[in-house]
Amino acid sequence: MLLYCPDCKRLYAEEERCPACGKRKGREPQAEDPCFLMSVGVIWSEMAADLLKQNEIPFEQKSNQGAAMAMLTGLLSETFDYYVPFARYSEAKELTDAFFAQNGEQEAEETESEEAEKETEEE
Numbered sequence: 597m598l599l600y601c602p603d604c605k606r607l608y609a610e611e612e613r614c615p616a617c618g619k620r621k622g623r624e625p626q627a628e629d630p631c632f633l634m635s636v637g638v639i640w641s642e643m644a645a646d647l648l649k650q651n652e653i654p655f656e657q658k659s660n661q662g663a664a665m666a667m668l669t670g671l672l673s674e675t676f677d678y679y680v681p682f683a684r685y686s687e688a689k690e691l692t693d694a695f696f697a698q699n700g701e702q703e704a705e706e707t708e709s710e711e712a713e714k715e716t717e718e719e
């Protein structure tokens with residue numbers, strides 16, 4: 597079962613702690629609770645937003661950039677946090693996971709297995 601941390605807007609498994617604040621005071625998520633979906637860099641945020649819009653999933657987008665960070669690193673370091681209602685969370689998660697798996701930017705794990713599947717059939 598999933599619990600919802602109302603402070604951080606995160607979902608987490610019942611036996612775990614909130615990944616953001618480490619507390620265990622979550623409650624059962626309600627359909628309309630905004631849930632943290634992901635955090636993406638500015639170059640991906642537009643695509644992520646489009647993807648959600650195309651699938652008619654309502655979302656909130658919050659800029660993550662602190663003023664000090666902006667001065668040090670410039671605009672490209674800006675990230676956005678995405679929140680979707682709990683009712684649409686699993687759907688949104690699947691979509692964005694698939695999207696980023698395809699585009700390979702978010703988590704570059706296990707992309708090498710593709711090469712093993714390469715078939716060289718010649719007749």
Ligand SMILES: [Zn+2]
Binds near residue numbers: 603
């Ligand atoms: Zn929390």
